[in-house]
Amino acid sequence: MRGELLILSTRSMREYASRVAFQIETFPDYRGSGKQRDFVGKLTTLRFADGEMEVEVHTSLRGKDVFLFATASRNEFGVEVDEAKIELYHSIDALRRAQAGRITLFEPYCSASRSDRTTRRNSVGFWVHYKTLVSLGLDHIITYQLHSDKSKTAIDPALCAIDDVPVGSLIKEYLTDNFIKTSQYLEQVVQKEWLFCSVDAGSEGIAKRYANAFGTRLMIAHKHRDYQQANTVESVNILSDTPIEGKEVWVVDDMIDTAGSVYTLVKELRKRNVASINIASVHPVFSDPAIARLKSLYDDGLLDRAVVVDTVACPETLRQQMPFLHVVSSARRSAEIIMRLNQEQSLSPFFEDFNCRDYLNSSLKLFI
Numbered sequence: 001m002r003g004e005l006l007i008l009s010t011r012s013m014r015e016y017a018s019r020v021a022f023q024i025e026t027f028p029d030y031r032g033s034g035k036q037r038d039f040v041g042k043l044t045t046l047r048f049a050d051g052e053m054e055v056e057v058h059t060s061l062r063g064k065d066v067f068l069f070a071t072a073s074r075n076e077f078g079v080e081v082d083e084a085k086i087e088l089y090h091s092i093d094a095l096r097r098a099q100a101g102r103i104t105l106f107e108p109y110c111s112a113s114r115s116d117r118t119t120r121r122n123s124v125g126f127w128v129h130y131k132t133l134v135s136l137g138l139d140h141i142i143t144y145q146l147h148s149d150k151s152k153t154a155i156d157p158a159l160c161a162i163d164d165v166p167v168g169s170l171i172k173e174y175l176t177d178n179f180i181k182t183s184q185y186l187e188q189v190v191q192k193e194w195l196f197c198s199v200d201a202g203s204e205g206i207a208k209r210y211a212n213a214f215g216t217r218l219m220i221a222h223k224h225r226d227y228q229q230a231n232t233v234e235s236v237n238i239l240s241d242t243p244i245e246g247k248e249v250w251v252v253d254d255m256i257d258t259a260g261s262v263y264t265l266v267k268e269l270r271k272r273n274v275a276s277i278n279i280a281s282v283h284p285v286f287s288d289p290a291i292a293r294l295k296s297l298y299d300d301g302l303l304d305r306a307v308v309v310d311t312v313a314c315p316e317t318l319r320q321q322m323p324f325l326h327v328v329s330s331a332r333r334s335a336e337i338i339m340r341l342n343q344e345q346s347l348s349p350f351f352e353d354f355n356c357r358d359y360l361n362s363s364l365k366l367f368i
Helices: 011-025 081-097 125-135 149-154 168-180 183-193 201-214 260-271 290-299 316-321 331-342 356-361
Strands: 005-009 043-047 053-057 065-069 102-107 140-144 161-165 194-198 217-225 233-240 248-256 276-284 305-309 325-328
Touching: 005 011, 005 331, 011 065, 011 081, 011 331, 043 081, 053 081, 065 081, 065 331, 081 102, 081 125, 102 331, 125 149, 140 331, 161 331, 168 183, 168 201, 168 276, 168 305, 168 325, 168 356, 183 194, 183 201, 183 356, 194 201, 201 217, 201 248, 233 260, 248 260, 260 276, 260 290, 290 316, 316 325
Parallel strands: 005 065, 065 102, 102 140, 140 161, 194 217, 194 248, 248 276, 276 305, 305 325
Antiparallel strands: 043 053, 217 233
């Protein structure tokens, strides 16, 4: 073991961190042991009269293996993006000054990865975020499915490690458990009637992994953007080597931001007389006007359901607005990752490709 395990959180992820701590309590190493584990809430954020910030730690960290949960995306505490980042930086500084043995940042959705390259005279958000974290003494970053694999090339492993864990398998498990259920249904319905469609050429790899996981055919959508306006799609072309009429289509991507791409694609697919359209996406960012767009598709009978992972908070008020939304919990997966790292075990099982048939034929789940 690397040292006594300690879970902390900035204000932005306290509810999520509490759920992760609860999951850890169910593991054999902790169940019934009487150990104190849930240290969530032991950070306090103070604001001075002039607006300056300070973060205070309320428990001893010396030599401990600290996992800090934080996000700059939508959160139930209502902390805005810029404030959330500053609070994170202050928190890491406080942890390092308290002489934590090792500091791991657990950022399920890294919003800074949206800005990961220079195309003009622009700053690069992910680079700024990473350099700041490293300069403050961070040892390790855990995140779920960065927007681009290229982002990881900015990380110097000699200074700070990174594990970008794919969690599309959580959605695939959810689809299998809730919609497929049997090998017979997989063979007779899914592999004959389902199609997985990328949102654009960039998400073709994601769609291929879904198609391979379930043994279905693949569709590729190619979008034409209006580069005069951010997040604007003018038109979509659909490429498929099989007829799509009467098929159940799953549109897949790594995130739903403004939903401009999926909005245009769903409307185009409906013109092709498909039987139903669903969305599967890891990060439910839902920047305006995403919720309005998705609700419009659902209300007009164009969209059946959307399945996402809780890497970004989806409070009850949001779920009530979107009755078609299925939110898959990642708390158990986060707890498993923490336990493996604390016990210096491999994370390889979390990077293995999901196979629906193998999953159905085996009662084994991924446990510590």
